[in-house]
Amino acid sequence: MSSATNRLACRPTLCRFFSSLQLNPSGAVRILYGSQTGTAQLFANQLAEGLEESGLKNVEVVGLDEKPPNEILSPGDLHLVVASCAGRGEPPDNARKFYDWIMMDPSAKIVKGLNFAVFGLGNKSAHPNNYNVVAKRLDARLGELGAHRITDVALGDDGGCIENDFDEWMASIISKVVPNSPTNASVPTDTPTNDLKKEVDVKQLDEKVDVVERPTTLDPAQSDIVRRDLFHLTGSNRFYADNTKKLEVIDNRILTPDAGESALHEIRVSLRCHDSSGNKTELSYTTGDHFLVYPRNSDAIVDAYVKMLGVNPHAIISENQHDSYPYPKGLTVTETLSHCIDLGAPPSPSFARIILDRKDVDYVKEISNPRRTVIDLCQQTGTKLTFEDFIHNAVPIKPRYYSIASSNIKHPNEIILVYRPVRYMTSKGYLREGLCTSFLAHKGAAQRGVDDVACLPALVVSNPTFRLPLDTQTPVLFVGGGCGVAPIRAFIEERIILQSTGHCCGPATLFLGFRNPHDEVYQGLVQEALQVGALTNSDIVYSSGSDKSCQQMLVSELVRQRGGSVWKHFQDGGHAYLCGGARTFGAAIEAAFLDIFQMHGKLDFDGANEYMRVLVDTGRLAEDLAN
Ligand SMILES: Cc1cc2nc3c(=O)[nH]c(=O)nc-3n(C[C@H](O)[C@H](O)[C@H](O)COP(=O)(O)O)c2cc1C
Structure with a gap:
């Protein structure tokens, strides 16, 4: 880990805990992910880094749509499946073909002689009847087909603390796969050191992340929108979904002014847009569908992180980064912080332990319940983070789902959303705003042409199980x-x-x-x-x-x-x-x-x-x- 690019790939969190282990690289490890909004993909990459930092050489991360279904499984290898649930107990879009194949195709017998473990991502309170069914079914099916389960299926609950669930599973996998590993990475046996505080200054950062100075300041008209060209929609760095569009806000208003700050709002968004060649197109939807919005952080919070990290906001992160760099390359530091990282989210349990320099952090009580963020913790402890520490450990922005509040028959060219801005003070006196609702609340109606303030990066997501009955007579x-x-x-x-x-x-x-x-x-x-x-x-x-x-x-x-x-x-x-x-x-x-x-x-x-x-x-x- 000495070159500039390789150092970027290192997650200090796990590096410290696993770097000196004796390993038994008996075979390849294939980490398979099925992800709708990026969490499973993030976890898959974290697992790969954890295993590599433990010394395993032959670790590969594969999206379930990256190969034909019958080439996804490779007998003899260990397969670690990280899969979420979407729809109502449905597999995520990128897992659909593989899921159908393994569940139904008779040729799926080839999995005999293969080792596996499954981690599921779901939400128990939101989907009690379909909680993690995809992971449960994949686990059962692989077992039924004769594959060898190295540990029971583990279920992560996004309604609770899914980062903790995943950290625990990852630690148990590493302890099984890597001989002599600590048995529990989430409660490390060594005392955290001050590694982070000894990290490089901004000058070194420029070398490490291979940034180039952008000669002019950012063009605001280009900084806040869907930029398919900029956000590299290919490979594992895919950021926006393929059919994301830049959509104009037609109207944005408070529905109930008397309800005060937490009043319900209504936003109307046009479905007419331009494709990458400039041609006019129109999105369509069906009543009952969802709308996926990609929010960004406010300029104020981005500025605060730029100051805390001591980085040049206009530096461009080079295209030459190591493959494990988690975000699209070629963005400026500001763009990366604005669009890619959830700056208002609590850090993961392992990152929180590093920042606080304590192994006995009560994550739920100290971090997730009071919703303390990286900047809060750094201010409290005086911890100095480098840009690379931060970028490799921070929580990525997830797009948010909204239920469409309009009928496509009445409004074929626009959708209506209803939202309530989330804004509150924490017990420690910090102001917290919901990332997406405050993003929406600042969206004005289009005045002249399509400017950033009036546009949303968004797409329609089909929700086929949520429909009125076909027979209109049905009560x-x-x-x-x-x-x-x-x-x-x-x-x-x-x-x-x-x-x-x-x-x-x-x-x-x-x-x-x-x-x-x-x-x-x-x-x-x-x-x-x-x-x-x-x-x-x-x-x-x-x-x-x-x-x-x-x-x-x-x-x-x-x-x-x-x-x-x-x-x-x-x-x-x-x-x-x-x-x-x-x-x-x-x-x-x-x-x-x-x-x-x-x-x-x-x-x-x-x-x-x-x-x-x-x-x-x-x-x-x-x-x-x-x-
Ligand atoms: C539209 C939608 C449908 C979902 N359906 C289910 C479900 O049926 N069962 C479940 O356990 N979780 C369900 N979830 C929760 C997700 O699986 C969970 O948030 C997960 O962390 C998402 O991971 P991903 O970002 O990798 O897709 C759903 C989430 C959304 C947004």
Whole structure:
């Protein structure tokens, strides 16, 4: 690790713990990743670095779409699979072909004699019925086909502390694969040293990352948008998804000005755009789809990190970096910090231990719950990080999913999103803003042409399991809370059009909750739907009403109160849609449904769970729950 480029590849975190191990390089290790939004890919790269730093030579990271399915597995090698779940228990797009092949193709028997272990990425509270099913099924299938499992499938929960889950699994893999390794990398047995503090100064950084000075300052019109040419959409450095476009914001407004700082906002985005050759194209969507937005950090936080790291913001990171450089090459330092790294996210457990120079860090209590960031920890400890330390250990920006709040029949050329800006003070007095919601909140409507302030890098993501029933007569029940109003708005809008174009719609019930009456949105649309018969009943409740006349209760209480009719709805073949936050709202409504199935359906606990499972499996209970 002496050359400039190789030093970049070194993750100090793991280097220190594993560099002096005796190794037994008995064969090649193939790390396979299936990733929708980049986390599994990041983990796969971290695992490769951990294994290489332990001395393994023959480690390869392979995206599950990088080879034909029947060439992905290589008998005799160890395969470490890192795979997330997307959709409703679906594999991520890049894993789809391999997943279908291994699950169904008879030629998939060739995996006999192969060693493997699987780490899954999922979200338990958001997807309780499909939690990590992709990893579980891959693990079971590989075993069934005769491959040798070196350790049980491990499940990472993105609703908890997935970095911790992964660190633990990686440590156990390294201890199995590399003889004489420490048994637990996440609680290192050696005392952390001051390695980071001895790292290079800015001048050396320029040598190490091979940067060149950009003669002029950045052109703001080029710095904040989708730049497919700049963000190298090839190979493992793929940053934006292929069909990401730069889309114009048509309107961005507060829906409920009386609700104060945390009011719900609505943003309208045009689907008309230009392709790379300058030709006009149009994106399309179907009601119920998702919209993926790539946010960037604010200039203020980027400036703070530039100062803390002592780097030249205009230096360009050269194309000649080592392959393990985690971000697109050729960007300036500012662009990399703005677009690639989540500067407001807490560091990973291992990085936090390094910065704090302690091995006994209580990660959840000290770091993740208070949402302390790298800059907070460095200010607290006086730790001086180099740019390379930071860039190789910091958390990358993940794109954010939003439920589209419009019907494609009513709005074929634009989409509507509903969002609530996240902004709060931590107990330590730090102001925190949600990365994507504050990014959206600063997007003005397009004034003249397409400028950065008015554009979003974004794409439509199909959500085929979240659709209104094909038979418009089927009874539907919409249950939503807060921002969960978004997909419900889309469905109501669609039913109004269906109704007005002669498609007679069956009964539709709406149970909707807001914080208080000031927070309530889209009353006009709900009234119109009730008048034209697109909705049959509507109950709106508030978790904290401001006057006695309003319905002060939780949506889950309302659902329980209407238990008899909810049971009848399902017995009549009705469909239901659950839309809101995963942890509290989604879990509470599911619990209410289970109670109803027991009380009104006279089922026992297992029977109620089974009833729910069948509803989910047959697409009659569809969820759109946010983390
Ligand atoms: C649209 C969407 C659908 C998801 N579906 C599931 C699911 O069915 N089951 C699950 O356990 N997790 C699900 N998740 C959670 C992801 O698997 C989890 O956030 C993971 O860390 C993403 O990893 P990736 O960035 O590598 O794709 C879903 C996430 C999104 C955004």
